[in-house]
Amino acid sequence: MSKPFEYSAPKLEEFTHDIEHTSRRWLLWVLLLVCIIGLGIFALVMQIVKGHVITGMRDNVVWGIYIVNFVFLMGVSYAGALLSGSLQLFRTKWRGPILRFAELITIISLCIGPLYILLCIGRLDRLPFLLMYPRIQSPITWDVIAISTDLVGCFIFLWMALLRDIARLRDKADLRVPRWRKAVYRFLALNYQDTPEQRKRLKFTKDVMAAMIIAIAIIVYSVLAWIFSLTLQPGWDSTIFGPYFVIAAVYSGTGVLIVLMAIYRKIYRLERYITRKHFVHVGIVLMVLAMFFAYFTFSEYLTRWYGQKEVDGRYLSHLYNDYFWLFIFANYISILAPIIVIGIPRFRSIKTIVTVAVISVVGLWLNRYLIIVPTLEVPYLPIQDTREAWVDYQGTWVELLLSIGGIGSVALLFTLFGKLVPPLDVSEMEDIEAEMLEKEKKLVNA
């Protein structure tokens, strides 16, 4: 009789060392990240002082890499929410070591993503106007409502997911951390005592929240897609953008999850808990999503190409001529790679799965770029201009530094979360183990 899944739950003690001790390498890493973020802040200050003229954006391509990053990060966040929500709801057996990553992805990219839309705004000083004079007709107002709802929902969900581990860290008398950090645990634990009654209630609430954030995330991401598809721009005015974006988001987020699993596995030596099986399982999810994504992409471009509307023709020829390799990479290679590599069992290994995950994530980012930038370069009235920047978009050092700064912020948040809680959901994994043991017992008895 073989066990359905072979793992034993980790002990909290395995991770307390990392929580208690700050190594020099850790400090250097944080310093590096702070420097990277500092560069981003420098670029931001320059942009505010000198004006948006130092970015590559101009009157035709009014949104550039910032919006690409925004759409991308929001997608990753949404994927995290959908994955953690459904893993939780469906009680997937192998969810144990993945749950926390999915939750962290959700909340961290959700914290950084919306910052990018702010970078596009010409008058940051007037940001309160969004709340002072909101107009409900505007998809941006929908977005403001949706993203803030999403933020609150995801924070609550993450908090509830962390609650039991935090309570245990609070109760661990021999945890050698400064007093203020103990106070943080005390505060965050909300006086949770892990009584059977509390545990039951928490479980129920978590299920409700899981269902809710799945729904919220779908709405948020559709609203984001509608910002584009509700305009009349050729290349954007598509009826399938809502579901297309949702699928693309889960696809990219699953890729990010695999990459994260590999990184955490290495740093925290989690080989015992995150096994090839986990990579294969998430990999198969990635493959299925790649197929959906391929279907949507094909359907979208086929419709534009077949009808040969004059403006669609101009848009497609711009894509094929000026963005040929990007297009091939984003819409062929990055979709086919996971389907082939994960689809054929012989090719499946942790290394190959992580590689195709990286390819799919990069491809997805480029796919966003191709949706946003070339479209703006082909308006209804063909651009007649001599100024290079008005005709073709090219990101400048400002956009580059702020993009890298964003990656730095995401990495920093992950690093800091590592000091707060263990990288695995210890309490949940214990529950899963107990559950499985019980099932096994029943089977043996039967």
Add this chain to the structure above:
Amino acid sequence: MSDELQNKENSRRKFLRYGLLAGAGAVAGHTLLKATTPEPEAGSGEMVKVLTTDGKLVEIPKSAMKAGDAFFIDREEARKGIPNRKFVMVIDLAKCANARACTEACQKGHHLPASQEFMRVYLMQDGKNTAPYWFPKPCYHCDKPQCVSVCPVGATYKRTDGIVLVDNERCIGCKFCMTGCPYSARVFAWEHYPEYDVDVPYSPETSVPGQEGTVSKCDFCPDLLRVGKLPYCASACPMGVIYFGDMYEDIVTNGSETVRFSELIRDRGGYTHMGNLGTKPSVYYLPPVNRQFPVDRGFDGLDPEIAARYDKTPYVQKKKNQQ
């Protein structure tokens, strides 16, 4: 000075006669007037008739009109629109020779840098075998403006007189309206241009001074309409390409010729550009038939930078290949 005044007066009178005089005394303007203009001075008691925002014809001293024609309309008042008007523009493509006087006058009047054009002139060619023509393109002041729908803060709005304006004090610079507009009518202030350093109070009706980090566009010059003048582009055009008028009164004028709007559209086959998008533009075009100039005339005397704009158009490419 007096000549200029006389000219102003003449064109104003003409405008008045055709019922386009739009009035001076907006509520805000009215109070401002009261505050700034004393009783008519003895000896210069000439009075002019103007229309108030509530549609009453009143007489005010001419000296009041002289105050730079600046009946300052504040931001709140600028949202209302001039009563009983529905402004309309007709562009006669048969007459346009790309003289660019419209663009230049507009930029001067609105204190815009060379890199910002509210009025652009395109070299259009509808198909491979159709003839190219010059195509001046202002904002179309659509009756179903997509830009207004998508604005999250109500910075851009549609008025009762059909004009779509931008309030640069409200605009947050998200540029959603720029992607929303299918006609690329809007421009963004990517930096603070020296042209913006004008010491006048800001009004959405004048779009002056421009503000960094906000969106602006052709405004149909309501400040000029209020004092019975044509927009900068219409009065500057040497060919009389641009007719401007009131749909309710069914009259448009290019300054030298005044015609019934409906007859002009009927007799000359007037149309709206890409009206199939459902935007219902307020700017109409008369097709380029029986042209007064060959299209090549439009390249004469162009600044090389401007001429180069048209290099990628099929017409210019074809011409270059033939040479």
